Amino acid sequence: METPYKTLLELNPDSSLPLYVQIANGISRNIQAGILKKGVKLLGSRQMADLLNVHRKTVIAAYEELYSEGWIEVFPKKGTFIAQHLPTVEPISFSTNKQKPQAESPHLFVPQNKIIKIPPVITQRLAFNDGLPDVRMSPREELARLYAHYLKFGESQLFQYANPYGNQRFREVFSQFLNETRGMNILPENILTTRGSQMAFYLVSQALFKENDEIIVGELNYPTANMTFESLGLQLKIVPIDDDGIVVDAIEEICRKKRMVGDTPIKAVYVTSHHYHPTTVTLKPERRIKLLTLAEQYGFYIIEDDYDYDFHYANRPVLPLASADRHGLVIYLGSFTKRIAPAFRVGYLIAKPEIIHEIAKHRRIIDRQGDTILELILADMLEDGTLKRYTAKALKTYRERRDFACELLKRELGDMIDFKIPDGGMAIWAKFDDKISLETLSEKVGKKGLYLSNGLAYPNLNACRMGFASMNFREMEEAVEVVRGSV
Amino acid sequence: METPYKTLLELNPDSSLPLYVQIANGISRNIQAGILKKGVKLLGSRQMADLLNVHRKTVIAAYEELYSEGWIEVFPKKGTFIAQHLPTVEPISFSTNKQKPQAESPHLFVPQNKIIKIPPVITQRLAFNDGLPDVRMSPREELARLYAHYLKFGESQLFQYANPYGNQRFREVFSQFLNETRGMNILPENILTTRGSQMAFYLVSQALFKENDEIIVGELNYPTANMTFESLGLQLKIVPIDDDGIVVDAIEEICRKKRMVGDTPIKAVYVTSHHYHPTTVTLKPERRIKLLTLAEQYGFYIIEDDYDYDFHYANRPVLPLASADRHGLVIYLGSFTKRIAPAFRVGYLIAKPEIIHEIAKHRRIIDRQGDTILELILADMLEDGTLKRYTAKALKTYRERRDFACELLKRELGDMIDFKIPDGGMAIWAKFDDKISLETLSEKVGKKGLYLSNGLAYPNLNACRMGFASMNFREMEEAVEVVRGSV
Numbered sequence: 025m026e027t028p029y030k031t032l033l034e035l036n037p038d039s040s041l042p043l044y045v046q047i048a049n050g051i052s053r054n055i056q057a058g059i060l061k062k063g064v065k066l067l068g069s070r071q072m073a074d075l076l077n078v079h080r081k082t083v084i085a086a087y088e089e090l091y092s093e094g095w096i097e098v099f100p101k102k103g104t105f106i107a108q109h110l111p112t113v114e115p116i117s118f119s120t121n122k123q124k125p126q127a128e129s130p131h132l133f134v135p136q137n138k139i140i141k142i143p144p145v146i147t148q149r150l151a152f153n154d155g156l157p158d159v160r161m162s163p164r165e166e167l168a169r170l171y172a173h174y175l176k177f178g179e180s181q182l183f184q185y186a187n188p189y190g191n192q193r194f195r196e197v198f199s200q201f202l203n204e205t206r207g208m209n210i211l212p213e214n215i216l217t218t219r220g221s222q223m224a225f226y227l228v229s230q231a232l233f234k235e236n237d238e239i240i241v242g243e244l245n246y247p248t249a250n251m252t253f254e255s256l257g258l259q260l261k262i263v264p265i266d267d268d269g270i271v272v273d274a275i276e277e278i279c280r281k282k283r284m285v286g287d288t289p290i291k292a293v294y295v296t297s298h299h300y301h302p303t304t305v306t307l308k309p310e311r312r313i314k315l316l317t318l319a320e321q322y323g324f325y326i327i328e329d330d331y332d333y334d335f336h337y338a339n340r341p342v343l344p345l346a347s348a349d350r351h352g353l354v355i356y357l358g359s360f361t362k363r364i365a366p367a368f369r370v371g372y373l374i375a376k377p378e379i380i381h382e383i384a385k386h387r388r389i390i391d392r393q394g395d396t397i398l399e400l401i402l403a404d405m406l407e408d409g410t411l412k413r414y415t416a417k418a419l420k421t422y423r424e425r426r427d428f429a430c431e432l433l434k435r436e437l438g439d440m441i442d443f444k445i446p447d448g449g450m451a452i453w454a455k456f457d458d459k460i461s462l463e464t465l466s467e468k469v470g471k472k473g474l475y476l477s478n479g480l481a482y483p484n485l486n487a488c489r490m491g492f493a494s495m496n497f498r499e500m501e502e503a504v505e506v507v508r509g510s511v
Numbered sequence: 512m513e514t515p516y517k518t519l520l521e522l523n524p525d526s527s528l529p530l531y532v533q534i535a536n537g538i539s540r541n542i543q544a545g546i547l548k549k550g551v552k553l554l555g556s557r558q559m560a561d562l563l564n565v566h567r568k569t570v571i572a573a574y575e576e577l578y579s580e581g582w583i584e585v586f587p588k589k590g591t592f593i594a595q596h597l598p599t600v601e602p603i604s605f606s607t608n609k610q611k612p613q614a615e616s617p618h619l620f621v622p623q624n625k626i627i628k629i630p631p632v633i634t635q636r637l638a639f640n641d642g643l644p645d646v647r648m649s650p651r652e653e654l655a656r657l658y659a660h661y662l663k664f665g666e667s668q669l670f671q672y673a674n675p676y677g678n679q680r681f682r683e684v685f686s687q688f689l690n691e692t693r694g695m696n697i698l699p700e701n702i703l704t705t706r707g708s709q710m711a712f713y714l715v716s717q718a719l720f721k722e723n724d725e726i727i728v729g730e731l732n733y734p735t736a737n738m739t740f741e742s743l744g745l746q747l748k749i750v751p752i753d754d755d756g757i758v759v760d761a762i763e764e765i766c767r768k769k770r771m772v773g774d775t776p777i778k779a780v781y782v783t784s785h786h787y788h789p790t791t792v793t794l795k796p797e798r799r800i801k802l803l804t805l806a807e808q809y810g811f812y813i814i815e816d817d818y819d820y821d822f823h824y825a826n827r828p829v830l831p832l833a834s835a836d837r838h839g840l841v842i843y844l845g846s847f848t849k850r851i852a853p854a855f856r857v858g859y860l861i862a863k864p865e866i867i868h869e870i871a872k873h874r875r876i877i878d879r880q881g882d883t884i885l886e887l888i889l890a891d892m893l894e895d896g897t898l899k900r901y902t903a904k905a906l907k908t909y910r911e912r913r914d915f916a917c918e919l920l921k922r923e924l925g926d927m928i929d930f931k932i933p934d935g936g937m938a939i940w941a942k943f944d945d946k947i948s949l950e951t952l953s954e955k956v957g958k959k960g961l962y963l964s965n966g967l968a969y970p971n972l973n974a975c976r977m978g979f980a981s982m983n984f985r986e987m988e989e990a991v992e993v994v995r996g997s998v
Contacts, residue, residue, distance in 0.1 A: 039691055040899060045827045049694045049834075056800055056835030089826045094796045111801045132810045132840075134865045135719060140872035145674050159670035168662035175655035183646035183852035187632050204526055207536045219706075222879040232622060252876045309581045313543055314598045323619050339576045340532045347536075348543030353619075365670035367883050378621045385627035389739045390877055392709040396854050412527060 029067065029075055032059060043078050047086035052095050055106055058113030066096065066104045139255045150503045151475035152490035155332070155451030159494070161421065162365040163405070163414045170401040182396055188387040189380070190217030190372075191399035197406050198372065206333070207347035208356075213377045216384055217394040220371040221331055224357035225249055225294075227373065227390070228327060229256045231383040237291040239327075240278065242270040246301040247481045249294055249329065261290065267444075269300045269307035272314045279322040292325040292355075297345050298333060302482065302489050303453045304446035306342055316345060319353040330358045334415050335493075336448035337423045352376035360402060362450070363415055370398055422450060422493045429492035429500055436504045440511060443490075450493035456486045460511055468510040474503050516554065516562055519546060530565050534573035539582050542593055545600030553583065553591045626742045637990045638962035639977035642819070642938030646981070648908065649852040650892070650901045657888040669883055675874040676867070677704030677859075678886035684893050685859065693820070694834035695843075700864045703871055704881040707858040708818055711844035712736055712781075714860065714877070715814060716743045718870040724778040726814075727765065729757040733788040734968045736781055736816065748777065754931075756787050756794035759801045766809040779812040779842075784832050785820060789969065789976050790940045791933035793829055803832060806840040817845045821902050822980075823935035824910045839863035847889060849937070850902055857885055909937060909980045916979035916987055923991045927998060930977075937980035943973045947998055955997040961990050 033050035035043060054060040066072070069087060073080040087104055090096045097107045146153055174182065189195065195212035202208040218224045233239070235257035241250060242265040250260060263274035270293075279290055293315070297307040307315075319326050328345050336342070346356035352375070359371030373383060387393075405411040429452065430445045443454045456462045456479070466478035477488035495503060520537035522530060541547040553559070556574060560567040574591055577583045584594045633640055661669065676682065682699035689695040705711045720726070722744035728737060729752040737747060750761035757780075766777055780802070784794040794802075806813050815832050823829070833843035839862070846858030860870060874880075892898040916939065917932045930941045943949045943966070953965035964975035982990060 036691075040896075041692055048827060049830055052796070052830060053694050053835055055796070056803065057837065092826050093793075093829060107796065110797045111804060113800055113804060132812070134869050135721075137718070137869065137872050140876055142675060142872060142875050145672065156671065159667050162670055164662050168659045171658040171662060172655045175651050175658060180646050183649055183854040184643065185632065185853045188629060204523075205528055207540050219878050223877060226877050231624070234622075248876075255873075255876055306580075309539070309542070309594065310597045313600055316543065317598060317600060325619070339579050340535060342580060343536055343539060348540055350544065366672045367670040369879070369882070382621050382624065385624050385629060386742075388629050389627055389735075389742055390710060390713050391706050392856070395856065395882075409527075 027060070027064075027067075029072065033076065035076060035078070044082045044085035044089065047076070047078075047083065048089040051086070051090055052093070055095055055110065056113065058115035060106055062106050062110040062112065063108050064106045066106070068103060137255060139251055141251065146475045148470065148473050148475040150473055150495060150499055150506070152477070152488075152492070152503060153451075153475060153494060154477070154489050155449055155491040156366065156494050157362050157418065157450065158421070158496075159365040159367075161414070161418050163410060166405065166410050167364075167368075167401065170404055171397065174397050174400060178397070178400075182400070186393045186396050188216075188384045188391075188393050189213075190215060190394050191396050191403070194399040194403040197403040201406050202374070206341075207343040208374070209347075210374060214374050214380060216373045216375075216380045216387065217399055218357075218359075218371040218373060218387070219369040219391065219394070220359045220361060221329060221357055222248065222252070222371075223387075223391070224359075224371050224373045225252050225327065225329070226256070227383045227386050228355055228357070229253055229258060230390075231386045232325070232379065233258055233291055238288070240275055240290055240293040240324075242295070242300065244302055244482050244485075245294070246296060246329070249301075253294070258291075265300060265303065265305075267305055269297065269305050269311060270295055270315075272311040272318065275315070276318055279318060279324070283322065289322060290324045292327050293319070294327045294329065295345075296329045296331065298330050298336070298342060299446070299449040301329075301331070302451075302487075304444075304449050304451065306336075306338075306447055312345055312348070316348060316350075316353075320351055324353070326354045328354050328356045330356065332362045332449050333358060334363060335419060335422055335450060337419075337426060338447035341448070346374060352379075355379065363411060363418070364402075368398060370395060370402060425492050425495070425497070425500070426452075428497050429490075432500055432504055433490075436508060451489040451491040454488060454490045456488075458486060460486070462486050462488060465507070465510055469506050472506045472510065474506040476507065514547070514551075514554075516559065520563065522563060522565070531569045531572035531576065534563070534565075534570065535576040538573070538577055539580070542582055542597065543600065545602035547593050549593050549597040549599065550595050551593045553593065555590060624742060627738055633962045635957065635960050635962040637960055637982060637986055637993070639964070639975075639979075639990060640938075640962060640981060641964070641976050642936055642978040643853065643981050644849050644905065644937065645908070645983075646852040646854075648901070648905055650897060653892065653897050654851075654855075654888065657891055658884065661884050661887060665884070665887075669887070673880045673883050675703075675871045675878075675880050676700075677702060677881050678883050678890070681886035681890040684890040688893050689861070693828075694830040695861070696834075697861060701861050701867060703860045703862075703867045703874065704886055705844075705846075705858040705860060705874070706856040706878065706881070707846045707848060708816060708844055709735065709739070709858075710874075710878070711846075711858050711860045712739050712814065712816070713743070714870045714873055715842055715844070716740055716745060717877075718873045719812070719866065720745055720778055725775070727762055727777055727780040727811075729782070729787065731789055731969050731972075732781070733783060733816070740781070745778075752787060752790065752792075754792055756784065756792050756798060757782055757802075759798040759805065762802070763805055766805060766811070770809065776809060777811045779814050780806070781814045781816065782832075783816045783818065785817050785823070785829060786933070786936040788816075788818070789938075789974075791931075791936050791938065793823075793825075793934055794832075799832055799835070803835060803837075803840075807838055811840070813841045815841050815843045817843060819849045819936050820845060821850060822906060822909055822937060824906075824913060825934035828935070833861060839866075842866065850898060850905070851889075855885060857882060857889055912979050912982070912984070912987070913939075915984050916977075919987055919991055920977075923995060938976040938978040941975060941977045943975075945973060947973070949973050949975060952994070952997055956993050959993050959997065961993040963994065 032054050035046050069080050069083040072083045097105050195215045199210050199212045236259055238259045238261050239253055240261045243262055264271045330344050333341050346354040356374040440457045440460050441454045443452045462479040466476045469476050479488040519541050522533050556567050556570040559570045584592050682702045686697050686699045725746045725748050726740055727748045730749055751758045817831050820828055833841040843861040927944045927947050928941045930939045949966035953963045956963050966975040
């Protein structure tokens, strides 16, 4: 049987690859697939050129490539052959194609992590999301101007590899900013940039803890944080929450008992002290003081996730625990997501330098470095007041939206949902009446262009977070109408 | 003793925080630090205002904040007090300050990963680096234009959270590109974007392997890859390399023996098939075929790191092993680092969809998502030919630089270094004469403004990679002169 070169080589005249490369690629691919076998004589260049309808020089160039790479051999007066020294390859026969290949050993089964869930991307126009900012209020003009500036005029050095700690100028500006606005007392070396809060708690867990270390979290805690800790083998100890946040006495109780029986101590407490996720409440002063005292007394870290510091409506934002940390036990983390937009991935970790150094090693192998240019842009925007101006504007808008949302939900859906007015953040924690299945409702409204969580992240509660910050008044009215019309 | 409020509160009139917030922050911070004790009476608003030299209304506003948050109590006719219900905090006394705090339990020692090394950032103007591109040739104008475009006119949706697989349009365009130019046969769902090759091998190791799984690497292998695998608990099996790349017969030998004695099979082979790192050689056809056959026969994955595919000078770039993979055993990875610049972090993993899906889960908890806008920009540049044009230009320049570098090194340093002309890539693998200590030389030239590796990454060889791509002719001449003058 003649070799069907025309079919095997599939030349494409519109390809960006030259024809001779296509021919060479096609022949080497077919050798590796076992279709063209070792020792087989190829057509002469003239014949091949005629068959493929290309210039003879093209075939010669392809053969030269293949020869120089070792795929073919040329014997004067005899012709061109697939190299004799190549190993034999058994082609996949079509009849066995549908069977599982024999060779596939059991250890090649792909593992299945059961802990990590990938959330769906929200595609609906309207959304009571988890508490996301309105990206229509992002400083896009300023970002465009600064990106263009650095891309056109930035020093070459900026485009080379950087260190894994983060851009030095950003670390300087941001440490000053935190000292001034959040009562911290830190230096640039206390900061490591990350791609967001998510990477921050991954890095902390990976660098500081080992499998089976115990970490305390509140009931109903931010599911993504739990998922990250558990996926890395940490054991979660759950303590209750109430209207003042995580119940610190319960933390003390666990630590005390462990010490009494000589058990391995708790390694860390994860807390969203400013706005508890999901219930939005702020940790009260006496609990803050007590938590810090316990950390010293029992020697555990506090991982303080301050995911939306700036957006507090009831009064000034409450200073983070980190501002009152005297022994370097608080590892403070946050991100710029809520102030800029989720697509711009810069977060940060604040801790004592030896922790930062250790975490930087892991950052090195995960991600190598941060986003130099974006970090520089943020430094500029922190320094020239752009970020402050935008945040103030957003704060005003989100406060109005919170007020509007609470009033609207009370008036229109007061018979089916129960919630407290949140002092801060971008979401309401809403409990739905038992007569309504949130899961069914979520599916119904989803089809009508409104995202509403199905509440499955908090089993058996028929409750979810309803973000209000990303919709304007009219959109919220529309959204509520969709909900009304779906029950 | 009177409480020294003026010192404790440290008001700063130039701060961006309003004075009343500064006062409230200062008082709550001092309560938490144990300086202001529970039950203590605060100065009346008038007295405090006089003392701090602020308006009385400012103090009243601060007290209102503190009251609403629960830090202080107000008793009509009696005054304002630090809340009685707060826990007692022992202030740090200065005398014990230098001692290790008693409370710090041993389990709070910060772990010390001994495997991961953070490389120094190269600051010298001239550099024989590891093989980096010349960032002065980056398409900066195009990047600036496209960034400005998406930032100003891109749909809002782009700025929200995205999925962890990567931007869909990028995946579509890039899968077509790989099919057309690298002989692959993939769909968008075979692609996951990463922040670079580094994240790619971290993710593969984390998602597919478990502690103590064995992975084969060649001798002298890319140290950062080894460091990543080892840090995640994988066991490295080292096989020899020679002038044709990794010795595949040695891989067969290991697998055969393991099967014979019923040992746990090898899980994966890591290979830089196109340009072996560090020695730059290309894996020969017979070894390619054999490696693929062994993978089928013994059921291991091939992790093919194609870190600088485009830059091959001897002939067309050799098609990746992935192009001839018939059983989904090759996990192919690479990045755009060499084509754009290291600061732009987009890499990719190509594998069968069930592997991609599993890896995406881990990406979710490490990094949440990729860089949507940069991925879109790359899609545009792939589609409109910008990237092809730039790559062709760079290829031409780097080929000239390779030729120039090889000639120059031969002529000027031929008595002290030995190397082969590399067929591709951006570095020469140079062995230094035993009479010269590369470590000493590296230090000397470093002080004169030239980076040259100290060779410690490859112990006892007195050898290093000398990147030639990032310097122009004149800079290379300067660099060689510095070396000459330092021996």
